[in-house]
Amino acid sequence: MRTPVWDAIIVGARIAGTATAIGLARRGLRVLMLDRAAFPSDTLCTHYFQRDVAIQFARLGVLDEIEATGPPPLRKVRTVAPDDGIEFTETMQQLGGVDAGYCVRRSVLDDILVRAARAAGVEVREHTTITGLIWEDGQVGGVEAEETNKRGYKEPARVVIGADGRHSRVARWTGAHTYERAPALAPHYYAYFRGVAGDGNAVEWFHTARRRYALLPTNDGLSCVSVALPQHEIGPYRDAIERSLLADLRLVPELADRLAGAERVGPVRGTGDIDSHLRVPAGPGWLLVGDAGAHIHPVKTRGIGLALHDADVLAEALSASLAGERAPDEALADYHRLRDVERERLYQEALAAAWMIGRPLPSEVLEAWAALAQQPDAATRWVNGRVRDDQELQRIIERSDAPQVQS
Structure with a gap:
């Protein structure tokens, strides 16, 4: 096998992949990042991130560009329990120069990150599908890939990083051990609306005994409106997704009133296949980052922040290992440990919160x-x-x- 041109090949160019690529490239590594999509493009996500995640984007150097795309700064969090007559609003205060969270469409956010990766020196290949891994003496040594309408090729690397989501092929091909797994819970469905009445600078959560709703102002004067429901009630959504979402939104009088004059923009999207897992994220010549290695139920809205956290920890550990500053086993075990310090508590909290959807609040x-x-x-x-x-x-x-x- 020829000598690798690349220190790292990253499979997947969404948040975890791009943040990892940027971190490695800024530390002087040669990085190739591949994705079957082209950018800008959307992906299934309600894309709200809190103030602490905005601070992470600031550290990455992209928050100014994110803000320049025009998402409203979400400085307030409104919680409503209409069945119980409870409502309160919390106001964000400045921390690290940031006083708001944001709900940025993934077609916008991911494109910003891909361009930042290219600016850092990462080679990004779009429309590229990974068809397999290169193995040599029991260790991953690169990828087999195909670009649209082109012949397949092999690309060697010192390490391959799977950032290809919760159904990661890299995890499957390497046999990454799953040591925590929970079945699908709390399906989420959402749509975008223009002209929603109300405060355009507040995240709003509505908790009822049957559903949990979110109203999230986003780019272009739109609001992302979502509903989470119990797993056993998914049938109507599979049969008639649009009718089911609109019917659920009418169950909350305030939401029904505020959406009465709004225009739905685009289709209803969502999934009932939201399982959770923790996988071993490292092995001979391979690593997993983001949802590929650990998927936390989105009910806690922490996925974007966790992806950035994983990427930062991984970039530091891997760069030290490849530079010979730390023993590889020690560095990657440290990555696993630090990843799970952040994940394990949230993993259980998210499962508990997802299980509670469709039940009266405690x-x-x-x-x-x-x-x-x-x-x-x-x-x-x-x-x-x-x-x-x-x-x-x-x-x-x-x-x-x-x-x-x-x-």
């Missing part, structure tokens, strides 16, 4: 929300991470005169 949640609704300053501390523990939350509840919620 009494302790309603009690806390009722207290936050009475104390706007406490709600603001809550969203800004300054309610430190359960004891402080209990003191907030005790200071309120909200009635105790009975189980």
